[in-house]
Amino acid sequence: MSKKISYDSQRQASLSQQFDHVKAMIDTESNARATEPVSLLAVSKLKPASDIQILYDHGVREFGENYVQELVEKAELLPSDIKWHFIGGLQTNKCKDLAKVPNLAYIETLDSLKKAKKLNEARGNYQPDQPAIKCDIQINTSDENQKSGLQDENEIFEMVQYLVSDENKYVTLSGLMTIGSWDVSHTEGEENKDFSTLVQWKQKIDEKFGSKVRLSMGMSADFKQAIKQGTSEVRIGTDIFGVRPPKDQAKIL
Numbered sequence: 514m515s516k517k518i519s520y521d522s523q524r525q526a527s528l529s530q531q532f533d534h535v536k537a538m539i540d541t542e543s544n545a546r547a548t549e550p551v552s553l554l555a556v557s558k559l560k561p562a563s564d565i566q567i568l569y570d571h572g573v574r575e576f577g578e579n580y581v582q583e584l585v586e587k588a589e590l591l592p593s594d595i596k597w598h599f600i601g602g603l604q605t606n607k608c609k610d611l612a613k614v615p616n617l618a619y620i621e622t623l624d625s626l627k628k629a630k631k632l633n634e635a636r637g638n639y640q641p642d643q644p645a646i647k648c649d650i651q652i653n654t655s656d657e658n659q660k661s662g663l664q665d666e667n668e669i670f671e672m673v674q675y676l677v678s679d680e681n682k683y684v685t686l687s688g689l690m691t692i693g694s695w696d697v698s699h700t701e702g703e704e705n706k707d708f709s710t711l712v713q714w715k716q717k718i719d720e721k722f723g724s725k726v727r728l729s730m731g732m733s734a735d736f737k738q739a740i741k742q743g744t745s746e747v748r749i750g751t752d753i754f755g756v757r758p759p760k761d762q763a764k765i766l
């Protein structure tokens with residue numbers, strides 16, 4: 514068992530307060546709608562392990578990370594009952610390292626059948642006794658070339674079919690994820706069309722497969738709108754942890 518990560522009390526006070534503030538805003542928006550409560554995923558990418566330990570001691574158990582190597586290192590240093598969510602761009606050659614992390618609970622950015630099969634195989638080989646990895650299919654709702662995610666109906670249905678089939682017991686279907694376009698997320702007061710597109714995909718899939726997929730949409734800039742439009746989870750980094758350092762200056766310890 515690794516030694517507990519230490520932290521300073523000033524950072525503890527400000528970070529806990531910031532988390533509570535964001536959580537309260539989300540609960541307020543969430544209570545205003547009729548459906549289930551919204552989960553808050555704390556996005557800790559490029560932030561030190563001590564920040565995660567602070568929120569862990571504050572009761573938080575779910576954290577989102579974008580880089581495989583960083584997630585692997587943090588998972589080794591931090592408590593094993595954390596449920597890690599991978600939310601970064603997924604590369605085929607990193608699927609194995611990711612699937613080896615025992616307490617990896619979710620991959621929210623699954624965007625190809627090839628990667629799904631790699632993950633299933635690696636999980637079965639290295640962590641057969643751990644829970645299956647819950648996968649959210651990333652959908653490119655904004656039609657921007659630089660965004661990853663699926664757009665083609667046949668490919669999306671094929672992926673859902675693979676994830677719900679009994680043969681793949683090490684990866685299972687969780688839901689759908691999208692990153693809304695920056696322009697759309699900064700237009701206040703209107704319905705976010707990227708989020709509407711994701712909701713339409715949910716309706717199509719649930720109808721065809723008899724499923725009840727969850728939705729992961731909304732970040733610091735656009736989470737209120739995502740909650741109004743029916744998300745199950747929002748992914749918040751900056752509003753909780755503050756501005757991130759550039760990648761080459763980020764330190765885990």
Ligand SMILES: *Cc1c(COP(=O)(O)O)cnc(C)c1O
Binds near residue numbers: 732733751
């Ligand atoms: C970084 C990131 C977030 C958090 O973004 P903030 O704007 O800092 O809240 C959420 N989702 C994904 C996919 C990210 O990469």
